[in-house]
Amino acid sequence: MNEITQSGPRAAFRLLRTIASAIIGGMVLFALITFYLNEGKYTFKTDLSDILVLSAILLTLIAIPSGFYLSGKFLTKIDQGANLKDRILKYQTVMLVRLATCEGSGLFAVVCLLLSANLVYAFLIAIALLVMAFHFPTVKKLQSDLNFTDTDVNELC
Secondary structure (H helix, E strand, O other), X not given: OOHHHHOOHHHHHHHHHHHHHHHHHHHHXXXXXXHHHOOOOOEOOOOOOXXXXXXXXXXXXXXXXXXXXXXXHHHHOOOOOOOHHHHHHHHHHHXXXXXXXXXXXXXXXXXXXXXXXXXXXXHHHHHHHHHHHHOOOOHHHHHHHHXXXXXXXXXXX
C-alpha cells in the first residue's frame, strides 16, 4: 500500500497543498528562466494575425473556464457521506483538473514568450498564475467546496 492510503486526512491535505505548490512553483521557475534567457529584448505586440498570439489567447480563454467546468462536475460527484480522508483524496482530482488547465495555458504562454520575447504572453502567464494562486487549496476553500463541519476542519488543523 502506498503512504497516502495509510495516512490520515491531515497528511492527505498536506499532499494536496504540496502538489499545488509544485505545479505553481514549476511554472514560476520556468517563466523566470525564460525572462532570464530573453535578456531584456522584449516587445509588446498584440498582433492577432500572429498564430501564436491568437492561439495563446484562445487557449487561455477556453481552457481555464473549461477546467473549472469539468472540476465542478467532479466536485458534485464527491460523496458527502464519505470519511474526511476519502473526500480530500477525491478533491485532489478536482484540484488537479483546475490546476492542470491553468498550467497548460500558462506553460504554452511561457514557451511562446521564450520563442518570441513578446510581453503579451507575460500577461497570459500572469492570468494563469493568479487563477492558480486564487484557487490554492486552503482549509477555508475545502470547507466551502466540500461542506466541512467544524469537526472536519479541526481534524485538518
